[in-house]
Amino acid sequence: MRSVGIKVLNSRLSEYVRLAASGETILVTDRDRVVAEMGPPQPTRSPLVADAFLADLVRSGVLRPGLVAATEPPPSQPTAPLSEILTDLDSARADR
Template identity: 45%
Template sequence: MKTVGIKELKNKLSEYIRLAKAGEVIAITDRGQVVAELRAPKHVDHPLMDDPWFAEQVRLGHITPSKVPPGTPLELKRDYPLVPLEEILRDLDESREDRF
């Protein structure tokens, strides 16, 4: 991450914009304190990004767009075996027998 003062940034703005476009993050300082960052915008390929409000919320970090496009049917992935409810309740009753 490069650091640049406001005066130098103003004098060489084009150079720093090219660096940000290339992926560099530039910390902007005012009297030695970092006050802002200059970076290229994140590209989010999502159909809802055409909506200005949605795009702004993504930019602010309030919303994270789904990785699955809207309207795509989702299949639930289960990494565990399905156990019928009756079997679970029977096991629970057996484990509680000594409490009565």
């Protein structure tokens, strides 16, 4: 575990992010007082930002997931056969 002041973190952020990504925990200090902790993502965290944001909303109770997981959309039912639609379209255009 390492600690780093805000000024040093600001100037060498990429280096500390790489350390955190490799599994190390970084304590961020301001005037020798720990103000934040930076570390690797938890194993349950999604690698995608949008998924992680939605998961946090679900965890905090702001959002509820759907009751039924849709695997694929329901099959669409045509309203009329194509030949009937084309006939109606031709008759509508005949008036022009």
